[in-house]
Amino acid sequence: SLSLPQRVDYETKRMYTLKVEGSNPHLDPRFMSWGPYRDEATIKISVEDEDEPPVFVAPSYTFEVEENAPEGTVVGRVHAKDTDVANNPVRYLIPRYTDVEQFFSVNPEDGLVTTTRPLDRETQPWHNISVSATEIGHHQDTKVRVNIKVKDVNDNPPEFATNNEVLMCDTVAPGKVIETVSAVDKDEMVHRQHFSFTLAPEVAHNNNFSLKDNRDSTASIYVLRKGFSRLTQDVYFLPVEINDNGVPPLSSTNTLTVRVCSCDSRDTILSCNVEPYVLPAGLSTGALIAILACIVILLAIVVLFVALRRQKKEPLIVFEEEDIRENIITYDDEGGGEEDTEAFDIATLQNPDGANGFLPRKDMKPELQCPLRPGMGHPAPNSVDVDDFIKTRIAEADCDPTAPPYDSIQIYGYEGRGSLAGSLSSLESVTTESDLDYDYLQSWGPRFRKLADLYGTKDCSLQDADEADDS
CATH class of the missing domain: 2.60.40.60 (Cadherins)
Structure with missing residues (x-):
């Protein structure tokens, strides 16, 4: 293969x-x-x-x-x-x-x-x-x-390498170098290319500071006078122009911040803040802002509280203890159901003091005023005519505009005297003679024999007692 x-x-x-x-x-x-x-x-x-x-x-x-x-x-x-x-x-x-x-x-x-x-x-x-x-x-x-x-x-101008502030003692001597600045550029630096530094034209002849280009892409800042005071001026701004000497050449103006500080005899910086000189004369700016903020917050709370009280229509201060318990009103008659919406005035429920008074009905008024019968308002003491009594009450309810609702149940606790019907009380049936015949219990069988003997014996004893009375 x-x-x-x-x-x-x-x-x-x-x-x-x-x-x-x-x-x-x-x-x-x-x-x-x-x-x-x-x-x-x-x-x-x-x-x-x-x-x-x-x-x-x-x-x-x-x-x-x-x-x-x-x-x-x-x-x-x-x-x-x-x-x-x-x-x-x-x-x-x-x-x-x-x-x-x-x-x-x-x-x-x-x-x-x-x-x-x-x-x-x-x-x-x-x-x-x-x-x-x-x-x-x-x-x-x-x-x-x-x-x-x-x-x-070359399309990016140079700028300071660092943006830190320069801290200078207020006792600095004239001619002393307080800072050496350098620059950076985002573009590529060609061979022998360096940065050059000069003061901006507006500060070229100032009496406080001067600048010296060191020809190595750095520059030194010198002090020209003495007697700097933090109370007079605590911060100085020094604009510096930087040129990159590229093709095409680009330049930019960067600001150097010089802050005056308190130092000891060895030129050691103690403090660079201005607050200690302001505090003896009054409150600092931060304290005043805090106080104003608290006042504004308190005013806002008061305004909100007043607005809420006015919305509720209540007084700001409660002088008397209010009784907020629910008032329950009991009625002795029954209403007309869900359709009878005006049988009672809602004011009666809100005002317990008017519960015992008579309020006229608001749903309708009787078209006829029925005259009362003679003697109808006060029935005779010995009257036992219950039918007339009930009719009298019905006539009064129909003709009285202040009467309860027409579809209500009237309850009467009256019982007549001298009725032909006897009392229905079960307690009196024990003492009355019974005409019942219990002989039929003998025919119910042996299961009811004991019951038949009890009632049969009772009947026999009653007959013997009657015969003894007759004799």
């Missing part, structure tokens, strides 16, 4: 010719005279073409572009070709995940890479993207790395 020790390339070599020899290593001496036992053959191997992705001319690309270059500036060009026999055209594309902010674009036909916006070197000095090449009509692609360097342009 034949095997490949390495890969073959159709584009490099399409045909291979091999010469193969076969022999028998184990010969029998009896057949040596029959001739040589070996043979040779020629084998030709053809390499078939396989569809492969495009191949870039270079393994990677590195380009440079000027900082702040306008949109559409050409960065460089990448090139890939199809190595197959078909030699199909190639299309180029920048995968978005390699250029998320889309700073660059590529021409899909010729692979020309251009910018889509101005670039800032101080924000991102290098951009590393990828370009993909794909044959038309095929899905296989090849990617190549493209590194783009943003060339620096």
